[in-house]
Each structure stands twice: as structure tokens, then as C-alpha cells.
Amino acid sequence: MSLDKNRKIHIVDTTLRDGSHAVSHSYTVEQVTAIASGLDKVGVDIIELSHGDGLAGSSINYGFSATPEMELIRAASQVVRRARLGVLLLPGVGTIEDLKEARANGAQVVRVATHVTEADIAIQHLKAARELGMMPVGFLMMAHMAPPKKILEQAQIFVDAGAEYVNIADSAGYMTPDDVRARISLLVEKLPIPVGFHAHNNLGLAVANALTAAECGADYIDVTCRGLGAGAGNAQAEVVAGVFQRLGYSTGLDFYSYMDLAENVVEPIMQRPQIIKSAPLMLGYAGVYSSFLLHTYRAAEKFHLNPRDILVELGRRGMVGGQEDMIIDVAHALSLAKTEC
Numbered sequence: 001m002s003l004d005k006n007r008k009i010h011i012v013d014t015t016l017r018d019g020s021h022a023v024s025h026s027y028t029v030e031q032v033t034a035i036a037s038g039l040d041k042v043g044v045d046i047i048e049l050s051h052g053d054g055l056a057g058s059s060i061n062y063g064f065s066a067t068p069e070m071e072l073i074r075a076a077s078q079v080v081r082r083a084r085l086g087v088l089l090l091p092g093v094g095t096i097e098d099l100k101e102a103r104a105n106g107a108q109v110v111r112v113a114t115h116v117t118e119a120d121i122a123i124q125h126l127k128a129a130r131e132l133g134m135m136p137v138g139f140l141m142m143a144h145m146a147p148p149k150k151i152l153e154q155a156q157i158f159v160d161a162g163a164e165y166v167n168i169a170d171s172a173g174y175m176t177p178d179d180v181r182a183r184i185s186l187l188v189e190k191l192p193i194p195v196g197f198h199a200h201n202n203l204g205l206a207v208a209n210a211l212t213a214a215e216c217g218a219d220y221i222d223v224t225c226r227g228l229g230a231g232a233g234n235a236q237a238e239v240v241a242g243v244f245q246r247l248g249y250s251t252g253l254d255f256y257s258y259m260d261l262a263e264n265v266v267e268p269i270m271q272r273p274q275i276i277k278s279a280p281l282m283l284g285y286a287g288v289y290s291s292f293l294l295h296t297y298r299a300a301e302k303f304h305l306n307p308r309d310i311l312v313e314l315g316r317r318g319m320v321g322g323q324e325d326m327i328i329d330v331a332h333a334l335s336l337a338k339t340e341c
């Protein structure tokens with residue numbers, strides 16, 4: 001299928017949210033101000049900013065933020081003029097009270113994220129967002145774990161709760177373009193609201209998958225500068241900008257400014273190159289949640305294990321977001337089994 005070139009593709013830059021995983025939630029006010037104002041000038045539609053695990057993610061389970069996220073949201077809202085400022089919220093991690101605070105600090109969009117089979121826990125948060133005058137979006141994580149029909153049923157719950165678009169996330173970077181096509185095409189065909197897609201690059205397919213999603217009718221595409229994000233990162237923003245521009249698709253992005261922002265502002269704060277090393281590759285291969293990566297590195301070091309072995313076991317057990325505390329249990333069990341051999 002080829003893309004209707006007159007259709008506007010909305011770019012959602014989540015460097016300041018998914019990228020937060022990759023910098024261990026260490027963003028400072030200065031970094032956020034520089035990145036948010038750069039993204040605003042580049043022409044993205046939504047700038048997503050919060051702890052990597054959403055509002056109130058700062059905790060022993062997910063990792064503490066160096067700077068309170070409300071300070072970061074307020075700082076970004078002071079420099080963002082054209083784009084909409086968004087936050088992520090995982091019901092149970094963040095609450096409606098957190099959402100109200102984010103709104104008071106300038107957030108205009110909220111993506112309420114649930115596991116792909118649990119959309120119903122987002123209903124009250126989506127409704128609250130609308131009452132707060134925010135743009136409510138439903139976000140289904142680990143979308144490789146459910147077939148297209150099940151995803152459609154879950155997306156319909158978001159529609160009924162007032163979501164303005166539904167986003168599906170390849171949280172494990174497991175999907176191939178065919179997997180993306182099957183899911184996005186069905187949602188685009190059946191839903192009365194727009195569809196979005198969030199890729200991870202664990203199998204090196206993030207940009208190809210983002211392009212496939214757009215070609216299948218997704219109107220919202222997630223990206224991050226330099227691909228900065230959990231696991232092997234996300235669809236690299238400046239690459240998506242270049243590919244879409246070369247194909248003549250309408251994104252409203254300034255391709256050269258995006259490259260400069262990634263190179264001059266984001267790259268200097270990266271803690272490691274966003275490349276597909278063995279462990280991130282294993283996330284994609286075994287279908288494991290990308291933000292488990294740094295937790296797994298720490299558990300592997302503690303128990304003298306290869307991170308790959310922990311990830312394969314997490315995949316075998318079907319662990320999903322929110323079960324970060326189980327990584328240490330799995331590592332402990334593997335190390336006991338190793339000693340017994």
C-alpha cells in the first residue's frame with residue numbers, strides 16, 4: 001500500500017519520555033529546556049515528557065528521577081509554543097491526581113498506557129483527561145502479544161472512553177513489518193478515530209515498521225532523537241524525517257534542524273551509543289519489554305550472569321511491564337540453578 005501524500009503524518013517525539021529510560025531518568029531542567037525548545041522549532045506535533053514509565057514512575061521499582069518530573073514539565077511548557085506537550089500515564093503507577101498536577105504545569109495531551117489486553121483500566125483516566133481539557137489518547141503496550149482482532153476489541157474500549165486516537169506500541173521491538181501491517185490495517189479500517197504507532201529498534205526494524213504503519217494509514221508516528229529510548233531505542237527521528245521527506249510525505253518537519261538537534265543537543269547527553277548490542281537484540285528476539293534492559297544489566301552484574309540468559313527466561317515466562325521487580329527473582333533463580341549444575 002502506498003501513502004496518500006496529502007495526508008498529514010503527525011510526529012510524536014518521545015525523546016523526553018522513552019529516552020528517559022536510556023539515561024536512567026537523569027534529565028535536568030537545562031537538558032529538557034534545550035530539547036523541548038529544539039523539538040518545538042523542528043515542527044513536531046506532540047512532545048512527550050515524563051518519567052520513562054509515565055507520571056509518578058520515579059520509584060524503587062522503576063528507578064528514581066534525578067529531577068521531579070513536574071519541574072521538567074513546567075520548564076518545557078515555558079519554551080514550547082507550537083507543539084502540544086504530552087505526558088504518559090500508566091494507571092496504577094500514575095493517578096488522576098498526578099494528571100491534574102501535570103495539567104496545571106502545562107501538559108495538554110495524555111497517553112494512557114495499558115498492557116495490550118487491559119484497556120479497561122484506562123477508562124476513568126481517559127475521561128478525566130477530557131474533563132481537564134486535555135487530549136486523551138489510548139496506548140496499548142506489548143502489542144505483539146495479542147492478535148489483531150483482540151487489539152481491535154481493546155482499542156474500541158479506548159474509543160468508547162473518549163480517546164482521540166489509539167496508539168499501539170511494539171514495546172519489545174519484536175514485530176516485523178508484516179506484524180505491523182496486520183494490526184494497523186485492521187485498526188485503521190475499523191476504528192472511527194486515528195491510529196498511531198510506537199516502534200522499538202531491537203531487531204533493527206523501527207524505521208521500517210514506522211514507515212509501514214504510516215503506509216497502512218497510521219496518522220501518528222512516534223520517534224526519538226538519535227533513537228534514544230528503552231532497549232535498542234525507538235524509530236530514529238531524524239531518519240524518519242529524512243525518509244518521509246524523500247518519499248514526499250507531509251510531516252511539517254524541518255529535516256536539517258532535526259539532524260542538528262539530535263547531533264548537537266541529544267547526542268552529548270547520551271550515556272551509551274544507541275546500538276543493537278546482544279542484550280537489546282535478545283529483547284526483540286524473545287519479545288521482552290524494552291525498558292527491562294537496564295534492570296536486567298544490573299541483575300546480571302549482581303548474579304554474575306549473561307544478560308541474554310535472563311532475557312530469554314523473562315520472555316519464556318511472558319513477563320510484562322510492571323513486573324520489573326521479578327527480574328531480580330528470575331536472575332536469582334537462574335544463578336541458583338547454575339550453582340546446582
Ligand SMILES: C[C@H](O)CC(=O)C(=O)O
Nearest residue numbers: 018052053141169171291
Ligand atoms: C512505559 C513504557 O515504556 C511505554 C512504552 O514506551 C512502550 O511500551 O514501549
Ligand SMILES: [Mn+2]
Nearest residue numbers: 018171198230
Ligand atoms: Mn517505548
